[in-house]
Amino acid sequence: MQQRTPIEEQIDLPFVESLRISFQSLKIRFGRSIITTAGITLGIAFLVSVWMNNEIGIALQESGRQTTINTFEETAEQGISTKDIWLIIMSLIVCVVGIANSMLMAVTERFREIGTMKCLGALDGFVVRLFLLESGFQGFSGALIGALIGTLGAVLLGLKDYGLDLFFYFPLLPASPEDGPMQLGVIVIILLGCILGMILAVIGSSFPAWRAAKLPPAEAMRTEV
Amino acid sequence: MADIVVKTEDVVKEYRMGSNILRALDGINIEIERGEYISLMGPSGSGKSTLFNMIGALDRPTEGQVYIDGQNMSQLSQKQIAAFRCHRVGYIFQSYNLLHVRSAHGNVTLPMIFAGISEKQRNEKAEKLLDMVGLGDRMYHLPDELSGGQRQRVAIARALANDPSIILADEPTANLDTITGREIIDLIKRLNSEQGVTVISATHDLKMLDVSDRIVDIRDGLVERIRNRDEIDIEVGEVGGEGE
Numbered sequence: 023m024q025q026r027t028p029i030e031e032q033i034d035l036p037f038v039e040s041l042r043i044s045f046q047s048l049k050i051r052f053g054r055s056i057i058t059t060a061g062i063t064l065g066i067a068f069l070v071s072v073w074m075n076n077e078i079g080i081a082l083q084e085s086g087r088q089t090t091i092n093t094f095e096e097t098a099e100q101g102i103s104t105k106d107i108w109l110i111i112m113s114l115i116v117c118v119v120g121i122a123n124s125m126l127m128a129v130t131e132r133f134r135e136i137g138t139m140k141c142l143g144a145l146d147g148f149v150v151r152l153f154l155l156e157s158g159f160q161g162f163s164g165a166l167i168g169a170l171i172g173t174l175g176a177v178l179l180g181l182k183d184y185g186l187d188l189f190f191y192f193p194l195l196p197a198s199p200e201d202g203p204m205q206l207g208v209i210v211i212i213l214l215g216c217i218l219g220m221i222l223a224v225i226g227s228s229f230p231a232w233r234a235a236k237l238p239p240a241e242a243m244r245t246e247v
Numbered sequence: 248m249a250d251i252v253v254k255t256e257d258v259v260k261e262y263r264m265g266s267n268i269l270r271a272l273d274g275i276n277i278e279i280e281r282g283e284y285i286s287l288m289g290p291s292g293s294g295k296s297t298l299f300n301m302i303g304a305l306d307r308p309t310e311g312q313v314y315i316d317g318q319n320m321s322q323l324s325q326k327q328i329a330a331f332r333c334h335r336v337g338y339i340f341q342s343y344n345l346l347h348v349r350s351a352h353g354n355v356t357l358p359m360i361f362a363g364i365s366e367k368q369r370n371e372k373a374e375k376l377l378d379m380v381g382l383g384d385r386m387y388h389l390p391d392e393l394s395g396g397q398r399q400r401v402a403i404a405r406a407l408a409n410d411p412s413i414i415l416a417d418e419p420t421a422n423l424d425t426i427t428g429r430e431i432i433d434l435i436k437r438l439n440s441e442q443g444v445t446v447i448s449a450t451h452d453l454k455m456l457d458v459s460d461r462i463v464d465i466r467d468g469l470v471e472r473i474r475n476r477d478e479i480d481i482e483v484g485e486v487g488g489e490g491e
Contacts, residue, residue, distance in 0.1 A: 031319055032329035033363045043360070138344045141305065143333020144359035146325060159251040216402070239332075240305035243344065 032145055040148065044155040054128070055160060061124030063165030063171065064217050065117035070215045071179075072113045072173025074208060076106045077178040081193035116224055123227030125157055129234065130245075136234040137242030146235040151230035157223045165219020171211040252413065252445050253279040253302055258311035260297050260468075271297040273468035274311070279447060281412070284439045284458055287449040288464035295449040296417055298465060302447060303336055303415045304328050308397060315413075333361050337406025337444075339435075341418035342396040345390040352386045358408040369408075376404035380434065392400040396427035403434060414438065416448040420455070432458055 048055050138148050180188040196207040206214070234242050260272040271294045279285050284428055287295040300306040301313050302338060314321045315335065323331065345354050345392075353371050359369035377386050380400040384392075390398050399419060406414055420428030436458040439446045448455060456462060464471040 027316070029316075029323060029327045029335070031324065031326040032333060032361070035361065035363070039360060047348060048368055061469050074269070134344070138346060140329070141303075141332055141338050141344070142358040143329050143409075145329045148361075238300075238306040240300040241342075243305075 030145060034145065035148055039205060040151050043154060044159070045151050047152070048156055048159065055221075058124045058128045059160045059164035059167075062121050062161055062223055063168035065222075066121040066165040066215045066219045067171040067175065067233075068167030068213060069113040069117045071109070071175035072109050072167045074170075074176035074211050076110065076174055077193050077206065077208065077211065078184075078188065079106075079177060080137060081191050082187065105244050113198050117218070119221065121161070121222040125165070125223055126230055128157075129153060129227050129230040133234050133237075133245040135243050137237070137239040137245075140235070140239040140242065146232075147161040149235040150232050154224055154228050157227035158220055161220035161223025162216060164213075164223070165216045172215065173208060175198075177218060215218035249278075251278050252283075252316060253277070253282045253447065254314040255298075255301065257313045258298070258301055259408065260294075260301065260306070260315060261309045271468055272308070275301075275465075275468070275470055277463055277470060280443065281445055282439070282443045282447045283294070283476050284436065285448070285458045286455045286459040287447065287465055288455075288462050289452060289471075290451065294468040295465045297468075299415060299447070299449040304331055304339060305338075306307045312475055329361075331390070333358055335411055335413060335481045336407070337403075337411040338401070338405050339402050339412045339416040339419045341421045343390070343395075343402045343422075344400055344470040345401055345405070346454050347390050350387045350456065351387055351393065351397075351404075353388070354387070354401055355405045355408055358405060362409050373404070374410065376407055377401070380404045385439045394427075396430065399431050400434070401433070403438075407438070411444065413445045413447065415444065415463075416450075418450055418452070419448065420450070420452045425454075428452060429454060454474050 027028055114191060140146075158242050177188070194209060233246075237245075255277050258272050259270070259274040262271055273294075275294075275298055287298060289295045296476060297306070300317070301308050304315075304323075305314075305322070313333070318330075320328070320464050332338075339465075345351075346357065349357065352370075355373040355376055356369045359374045364372070369488050373384070376388065377383055378473070380403055382397060382400050382404070385393060385397065390401065393401065399422075402419075414435065418433065420431055420472060432454055435446055438444045439458075448459075460476045464474070
């Protein structure tokens with residue numbers, strides 16, 4: 023058999039091109055993207071509201087204000103209660119599982135698309151990068167909205183419990199450790215919520231995307247959801 | 248000496264289905280010449296689509312070798328395989344496999360994006376190709392807004408985006424009515440005769456027989472026989488009579 027021109031190596035696409043394709047994909051799939059993002063928003067909103075509610079409780083106790091209305095018996099004690107820690111851990115688990123599930127579904131239903139892109143010459147790394155960008159953006163925006171909703175929820179709950187006093191002792195910034203139990207403050211919690219949402223979304227989507235990108239295209243295209 | 252573009256050597260493909268092993272290909276040896284129109288025929292489950300996947304580097308054989316343009320496919324790096332799929336082969340599938348979030352134009356430009364072609368050049372090329380397949384006026388429609396035949400035309404235009412030397416068509420007419428199927432076959436045949444593209448088509452559509460240079464009958468994962476064009480006419484008559 024004659025030896026023809028050797029097969030060259032496929033080029034890596036510039037980052038801008040990946041960014042453009044991933045945004046285009048989010049835009050066209052807007053309805054579906056919103057549902058995935060809503061999953062992230064809800065998880066983070068739940069976590070942030072529970073966590074922040076706790077912070078507000080601690081801040082107001084430390085301010086010396088008597089808490090009388092609708093608060094747990096434990097809040098009379100200084101600091102964070104076991105029940106609160108339990109609640110925060112539970113909300114964190116719900117958040118992790120919820121986001122992982124949203125992202126897993128969103129990627130799995132696109133296995134065929136991944137296979138097709140590979141048929142057309144996409145490198146494995148490009149496919150993964152595309153999903154990484156999409157999910158990172160979805161994760162961040164979903165988590166930011168979720169964190170804001172969670173904050174609003176915690177503030178409303180705080181208003182109900184503490185009235186307008188809430189705003190005098192609002193734990194916006196982290197409190198120094200000497201003042202008592204560690205307090206992160208509202209801003210840090212919002213930031214942590216955003217980072218967590220983004221990281222979970224990226225992990226949740228990049229793992230199945232990586233697995234799909236590694237499959238031979240014929241197998242990826244055969245996958246039925 | 249004939250210019251062989253595809254050669255398979257004892258290609259075996261096994262699939263694991265739970266505890267069973269299904270041998271889809273049982274040692275396939277074929278040689279395909281450049282510029283040929285070859286049809287892989289056989290009933291469902293005969294292994295023709297599996298062979299199609301092996302030739303197109305869409306799956307890896309369990310045993311044996313596939314050579315394309317003299318290159319042993321198993322020795323290529325991931326990047327070379329991606330470049331092979333991008334530049335050397337155009338794929339046409341039974342279920343079109345268009346990206347439904349991209350317009351006809353967007354689907355045709357995608358392989359050119361992967362090839363690193365400039366935006367201006369790829370837009371011009373996509374317009375030219377879509378015009379050629381008769382979709383000049385539906386360029387910016389999404390696949391869902393097109394009929395089956397039109398979608399397959401988009402897939403053909405996309406397959407031609409990077410001027411491949413081989414077109415691989417897996418049951419391209421199976422989801423289409425007779426007339427539309429005929430049009431698609433004529434279009435593929437035209438590419439073969441006018442542009443010298445090698446066409447390898449897995450099919451059980453008898454209409455494909457007339458246009459093929461050779462037919463490879465696959466049965467139970469083996470090459471049952473290979474027929475030349477001159478033997479084909481007689482066979483068509485026989486097959487046509489069978490159903491009456």
